[in-house]
Amino acid sequence: MQTIPKWMQGLAVTVGGHGVVSHVGTAGLRMLAFKSGLSGELTAALRVRGRQVVHDRGQVLSDLGVMIADGGTAIRHIRTLRDQGELFGPVASASTAWRALEEVTARQRDKIAAARAKARRRVWELIAARHGSVPASRTCYGDLGEWIVIRLDATIQLCHSDKEAAAGTFKGSYGLFPLTAWCDNTGECLAIKLRPGNAGANTICDHLEVLAAAIAQIPPKHRGRILITCDGAGATIELLAFITTLNTRSRRAHYSVGFDLDERARSAITALPADVWSCVLDDAGQARDRQEAGTAELTGLLRHSAGGDKLATWPAGMRILVRREKPASGAKLTDFEKARGWRYQLIATNTPAAALPLQQGEARHRVHARVEDFIRCGKNTGLASLPSWSLAINQAWCIAAAIGCDLLSWLRLLCCEAELAIAEPSTLRYTLLHTSARLVRGQRRRTIKIPHTWPWAH
Template sequence: MKATGTRPKIIATTDGKGVVGHAGARLLADLAEVTGLCGQFSHALAGLRQRDSGHDPGRVAVDVAVMIADGGEAIADLAVLRGQPELFGSVASDATAWRVLSGAAGSGLGGLRAARAAAREVAWAQRYETRGGLPSSMAGDRPVAGLVLDIDASIVVAHSEKEQAGKTWKRTFGFHPLFCFLDNTTEALSGLLRTGSAGSNTTADHITVLDQALAQIPDPHRYGTPILIRADTAGGTYGFLAHVRSLRQQGMDTCFSVGVPITEPIRAAISTAGKDMWQPALDADGGVRDGAQIAEITHLVDPQLLANYPPGTRMLVRRERPHPGAQLDLFDTINEMRHQVFATDTATGSLQYLEVRHRAHARVEDRIRCGKNTGFGRFPSRQFAINTVWLELALTGIDLLAWLQLLLLDGELAKAEPKKLRYRLLHTAARITRGARQVRLRIAASWPWAAELAAAFTRLAALPRPVT
């Protein structure tokens, strides 16, 4: 057997000059500039500035968002940016960053949200001008018309005593935040930090998160584009669906697709569904899914139950052979099939398409999983108000990653999860040189993604700038 080659011997020293790490993270910092986010944050937090020579609070907030997008988990991780002034400029101390987060709590939170909305409008305009429109949300290998908003909650465990952390329904201790993501672009439109004991199907919280998400959408899209709002059974409350329907009176073309709990009246409707009502369900790629069927049971549901939903609501049910280890209730066990029911007020479209469109809501779980590695999986402060600001900056970091992919990347990297982006692009090492009145970021020619990183910087320089 041929032995593998040995690694070259090395000697580590600390006298390197002009060498920087996390070179790709500069893309995120520059995106905050060219979308106007940095200026908007500065305006929103202008009242926190103590002296002209001090750090701009808006710039400090942007640096925290960039650090979070780059994979940082604590304020102390700002040292990665601060230790490379030739790449990131002057970065505030940890103490200054804490003061900014504390000062932004409360009334400053609304300003940060408004700043994000203004920057999003610019980013979307840049996308339209350079690449011809937003991506479509896909279901069954078909595009979904308009925008698709996915709402879901998740448990964030706290490993120490923090204000408003509490016992969760999963018998853990921490928080139970609620989020809304835009499926078309993976942007994090809104998030609501809640105590661990907050209910899953709280109507008021769902309305708050949805309204904050809609406020993030630029006016031409909010009022001129179909908007589908998806949620699991937690979002299937009568009050929330009535609110979604009421948005039409404000000029928004909204509709819903939400899970429905299988109560006794729903079980009765499923039981009376004839064999001829069932048709094959589809896979995510549009092919027929073996062992899964769907049917519409609207006309079989108790009219008194249906009257609680907005007019035109349809009830659809999916059944499939349970996977090994699936947890079934007594109804499913007797029928030897697993059932799921959802409600929608979309009047047209095949049952197969409507069902696979609803099932695509599961992608929000991937968004939340990635988000927990992008800031909101660990809240740094004991104070609830500071953690709400941290959450807003985490959502900003997720947006910066989304804009990076929307505006600057192609191919596989344009669809990659944050972990892959960090490993391949953001954490790339490079060398900074100066000459002919220019500063050059020299990426190693042997780096497998050097061309993609250089191309991203080229596209960044060519982006149209907002008029100030």
Template sequence: MKATATRPKIMVTGGGRGVVGHAGARLLTDLADATGLTSAFGEALAGLRQRQGGHDPGRIAVDLAVMLAGGGEAIADLAVLRDQPGLFGPVASDPTAWRMLSRLDQPMLAGLQSARARAREVAWAQHAEVNGDLPQPIAAGQQVDGLVLDIDATIVICHSEKEGATRTWKKTFGFHPLLCFLDNTGEALAGLLREGRAGSNTTTDHITVLDQALALVPDVCRHGSPILLRADTAGSSHGFLAHIRGLRQQQHLDIRFSVGAAITEPVREAIRAATGWIPAIDTGGDLREHAEVCEITGLFDATGWPEGTRFLIRRERPHPGAQLSLFDTIEGWRHQIVATDTPPGGGSIQFLEARHRAHARVEDRIRTGKDTGFGRFPSRLFTINQAWLQLALTAIDLLAWTQNLLLNGELATAEPKKLRYRLLHVAARITRTARRTRLAIANGWPWTDALTSAFTTLAALPRPTG
């Protein structure tokens, strides 16, 4: 058979000089320095330093986060950074990293969260100076003002006995963490590692994660912007919604909720009695065929719900393979209900319902987050895995800050896998001349300009003072 294409013949040898891999990951380490994250971690973990000249625990934590952002899955993957000291400097050994993680107690984990909050404040201030206001989420072709927080839980499968890993409600085995992401930027605000058997709608866990997430939002934004909390049905417990109402009344936060709700028998009766159905709209703001929305507030007893809660119903013709309740099968429609305390005048019911459906974006953030650290917990000890989760959230933040501060176009919205393949894992040649270290990326690499531009933008970012 005649060959239609040929590749150049090569001879593979070792001994190459000045060649480094994962050169783009240096962007993340430098961004951690530029936002003050490295120094903040160092202060939070200062009590772990054992000897003069040893590895700074805060720097170890940042290196682990950078490793996870680059797609690493285990502490052994630190070797990618450690074996390139000309690019990444001294990096701790695997045993040293293990010891650091094993010594993190709850106050130190709280210190890491506070350090992340300080770095986020700097990153947002840098964004304001360089790029203006934070991006606003879009739903149904319209801008959603303020900050949008999405809370959701996920199951992380474990294939070995680990402390806290139990049978899950899906009849699998592992953990059931609860997470909160910021839809504006893709940042991971908070996460709570839980046993596999943890309930989906546990009020106390939702309150804990929301409070942690709000604490990680800069104060000027937390008190100066409207906040929307979105969750699925698991976030519709009356105790959790009462807590949100309390935040608005007691702490003067402009926070509202939009959550899924269970379709009970009174709700079914309200659906049957509902009139005034209007066409639903899709993600682009266009009318969606075979889908309608209606407000059923006041058509059933809403005792227990916060005063002012409104209830919106969406019905659509089921697609092939859709799982339907008996009620849906009889009615010939698939129904979903949204509970929100956004008052009349805050948007049409079409927009409010579509705004809630945009909560589905959190599923993509969880999926990519599992490839950025929290899809695989390394230790048999629950406390170490708690620390690992915090570093995974830090890794997600570093990627989000990189995209929002340093990248443009397609790369600014790309998933982590694409960033790694095109930027973070690129090879380069490192040279030292005139007391300066230079990192040269191949001219023919299609994303060389994007990477060099990112480094240039990073160097020009305003630095925190004091």
């Protein structure tokens, strides 16, 4: 006979509890949207003169962002808030949320972006007040100080063929190919643009649009030092030329991007003397064995070699760095790499050598890989699921998902400590957002009583 486990003994389920609510941490997230000014700015941005609605569209969009941050993956999941009116008050229905997303036009997207930028300006002031400054971007050799780092990268959103603009991707899958921009300092999603699945990885008009939108999200007082990074697929002459034009007397705009291992680069690598290779820094900032990995600069050979300037069409001041490493088992190599026994990665940057030594330049670009973590967390916060066949509605949904990503970043930076200050969305949901508690009324107040036994009750 099977023994009944101790935790099951005497356990019964009845209907009759009262005053118990769940997702109480999400109420804090909704309060953060209000106190930061985000909800109010969205309300003002989406208000239509002469039109009366039961649920103003700015609050609906804000609630969608909160719901997505809470883990919602479909518009109908707004019931998570709506079904707990005792805690959240009146919340729009799923059908109203659908209409709100459907009404977002291109002009309204611009207004929403301006509203997010205004709220972000206030939040960054609060972040600086709490931490002393906006967090600096980290590298293995130290942080980048006052530099604000914008990381660009595209990602594949898998979806069915009935969705508008869905197409075959370069990886053989099917879906869309949005381009995203993230702030490395804070983890915020600054901009996102949905694109067809067969969109080019280096489509310049898309990169310029997303980059301009991302820079507009950075508060003006923090735009004095901006670093833009992307991988080799997104690096083009036009993009680097545009970044170069952003430099003024009061603003420095630098880039660190991947560069193609083309014929001119291969010739320069072949011409490099063996003793010019320097060691690279590991994740702890310590030098690695040069027999395992090395780095060198190709700028002199490419700019001033006997064959003339091989980078004449590229912006002046661009440096080319190269990293080589012994390839791992199963790595995909070109014929050139197979013949030499090294795997190569090229980096283009306009940061002068006096301000950025060779080893630091290679290490600074290597942490661009953090954008993959941002995208992974973004896909865990609404970006992996598109609710409609309509591209316009899906774009509006992505804006709500970006708001959700921002709210989680603000929660970490303004309200959390220790391990929760760097926690990923799933951890924040388990420890804070999805907490259940009693809601007690008395003396014209409502009090949320969190159980003492909950490990994160404090």
